[in-house]
Amino acid sequence: MKEIIVSGVNDYSVVVGTNLRTLLIEQILEHHKVVIFYAPAIKDYVIELVASTELANHQVFTLQLEDSEDAKSFEQFKLCHDFLGNQGLSRSDLIIGIGGGATTDIVGFVAGTWLRGVRVIQAPTTLLGMVDAAVGGKTGINSSFGKNLIGVFHDPHKVICDLNFLVSQSNQDLASGMAEIIKCGLISDKSIISTVLKDRSRLFEPNHPNLVNLVISAIQVKAKFVEMDRLEESSDSVGRAALNYGHTLGHAIENVENYSWRHGDAIAVGMVFAAAMALELKFLTHEEFNLHLELFESMFLPVVYKGATLDNLIKVMLNDKKSRSGTLRFVLLEGLQNPVFVEDLDREILEKAFVRIAK
Incomplete structure (x- = not known):
C-alpha cells in the first residue's frame, strides 16, 4: 500500500x-451518518459493503447514479441533494463516491455545495478516475x-484507490486511463x-507491477501541480493548468x-493537436511530435478525428475554462x-495542426 499526501488548505x-x-469501512465507522453515491457497475460491491458485519446498526444510506457522463447533469445533481435532505445529512457526516471519474466529479460537487461543504471520500473504480478525476478537488457537472x-x-x-477494481475493466477503459x-x-x-x-504489451494486465507504479507516478505528478496552484489561478506560469494538456480540444x-x-x-x-501546434511553432521537434503518436498508438488510442470541422470545434473551445x-x-x-x-495563435497555425489530426 502506498500513501501520497496532497498538501492544501487541509492536507x-x-x-x-x-x-x-x-480502510473504507474504518472511515465509515468514524462518522455518525454516511451517504454513498455509486455507479451502476459496482452495485454488488456496495451491497456487500453495506451488509458487512462491521457496519451492522450503522447509518449508511446508498443511492445509485446514472452511468458515465449521464451522471453529470442538473437532474442527477438535484436528485443527490434531495436524497441528502431526506436522510438529514449534517455537516459532521460523510459522503462517499464510488465509481469512475464521472461519479467522483458529481459527488464531489454535491459534497462541496451541500451545507456549503461536507466531507467526501472518493473511491475511484476506474484507471481514469484514479489518476485524474478523484485527485485535486476539481468537481463539477456538464452543461x-x-x-x-x-x-x-x-x-x-x-x-x-483499490486496484482490485481494475480487474473488471475493459482494455478500452484501461487505455482511456493510460x-x-x-x-x-x-x-x-x-x-x-x-x-x-x-x-x-503488458500494461493491460491490471496486476502488472509497472501499471501500479504508473498509477502512483501519475498521482504524484498531479499532486505536484495541484500543490503549486490549487485553484488554477497562476498568472505568471502555467501552474496547475498544465494538467489540461490536450483537454481544450479533447473537451470540445x-x-x-x-x-x-x-x-x-x-x-x-487533443494532445496530438497540441503537439502539432507546437511543431508548427518550433516548440517541438518532429521526433517529439512522433513520440506523441507512438505513445498513444501503443495504447490503441486514437490520434485522428474527422467528426467535426475546425470552425465547429473552435466555437466549443471558446467556452473552455482557460479561454480569456x-x-x-x-x-x-x-x-x-x-x-x-x-x-491568440494565428489561424494558419490552427489549420495546419488540424490537418494532422483530420487526415
Whole structure:
C-alpha cells in the first residue's frame, strides 16, 4: 500500500493498494451518518459493503447514479441533494463516491455545495478516475455549452484507490486511463514515458507491477501541480493548468460527440493537436511530435478525428475554462516536460495542426 499526501488548505492522503475495503469501512465507522453515491457497475460491491458485519446498526444510506457522463447533469445533481435532505445529512457526516471519474466529479460537487461543504471520500473504480478525476478537488457537472463548466473546488477528505477494481475493466477503459498517465509523462515525468514504451504489451494486465507504479507516478505528478496552484489561478506560469494538456480540444470533441467518446480517447487526440501546434511553432521537434503518436498508438488510442470541422470545434473551445476574453488559450509543450500557455495563435497555425489530426 502506498500513501501520497496532497498538501492544501487541509492536507489529504491518496491511498493506492489492493483489498482496501477494510480502510473504507474504518472511515465509515468514524462518522455518525454516511451517504454513498455509486455507479451502476459496482452495485454488488456496495451491497456487500453495506451488509458487512462491521457496519451492522450503522447509518449508511446508498443511492445509485446514472452511468458515465449521464451522471453529470442538473437532474442527477438535484436528485443527490434531495436524497441528502431526506436522510438529514449534517455537516459532521460523510459522503462517499464510488465509481469512475464521472461519479467522483458529481459527488464531489454535491459534497462541496451541500451545507456549503461536507466531507467526501472518493473511491475511484476506474484507471481514469484514479489518476485524474478523484485527485485535486476539481468537481463539477456538464452543461450544454461544454464539459465541467459548472462546479467548485472541494478537496476530498481522502482518496482510496483499490486496484482490485481494475480487474473488471475493459482494455478500452484501461487505455482511456493510460491517456492521462501518458499526459503526466509528457508534461512532467519522463520515466513514465520510458515505462510505457518498454512495457506497452503488458500494461493491460491490471496486476502488472509497472501499471501500479504508473498509477502512483501519475498521482504524484498531479499532486505536484495541484500543490503549486490549487485553484488554477497562476498568472505568471502555467501552474496547475498544465494538467489540461490536450483537454481544450479533447473537451470540445467530447461535447460535439455528445460524450459518446471516452475521455482518454478525446484527450489523446487533443494532445496530438497540441503537439502539432507546437511543431508548427518550433516548440517541438518532429521526433517529439512522433513520440506523441507512438505513445498513444501503443495504447490503441486514437490520434485522428474527422467528426467535426475546425470552425465547429473552435466555437466549443471558446467556452473552455482557460479561454480569456474570446481568445483561445492552449497548454503546449516547449520541449518535453516543459508546459507553457500560448494564446491568440494565428489561424494558419490552427489549420495546419488540424490537418494532422483530420487526415
